[in-house]
Amino acid sequence: MALVPRPSISGGWQRVQIPLQVALYVAFFLLAEQLVDRLHLPLPANIVGMLLLLALIMLRVLPLNWVKAGSRWLLAEMLLFFIPAVVAVVNYSQLLRVEGWRIMLVIGISTLLVLSATALVVDRVYRFEIWFAQRRREKGDE
Missing domain, CATH: 1.20.5 (Single alpha-helices involved in coiled-coils or other helix-helix interfaces)
Known part of the structure; x- marks a missing residue:
């Protein structure tokens, strides 16, 4: 089975794509915060925002590719928050x-x-x- 190369994304778009996707996450959080305040929901805004994002992806309103690169970047950078604890355990x-x-x-x-x-x-x-x-x-x- 031969691997089919993926079409490469231009360098300029790739540099803009991740910040745009992270801005989309921030927009979902701000929208969710407004919903929680106005509807007096018993859930925190970050959970409501994730549920909104999940619903839009499941309903195919928002394509998964539009959020994939930003989420991968955030997950990769999240490791930075755990480095001090890991260093302490190792040291x-x-x-x-x-x-x-x-x-x-x-x-x-x-x-x-x-x-x-x-x-x-x-x-x-x-x-x-x-x-x-x-x-x-x-x-x-x-």
């Missing part, structure tokens, strides 16, 4: 082997403490709002 592998369980224990306990404190604050604010709404209703009835 301190001996420390992680010896003290790794303690580090994971501290991370786990601190995560539970943050989640618990957040839940407690949300619960207290919610109870305060209920109390405040009841008090306003009682004053309105008088």
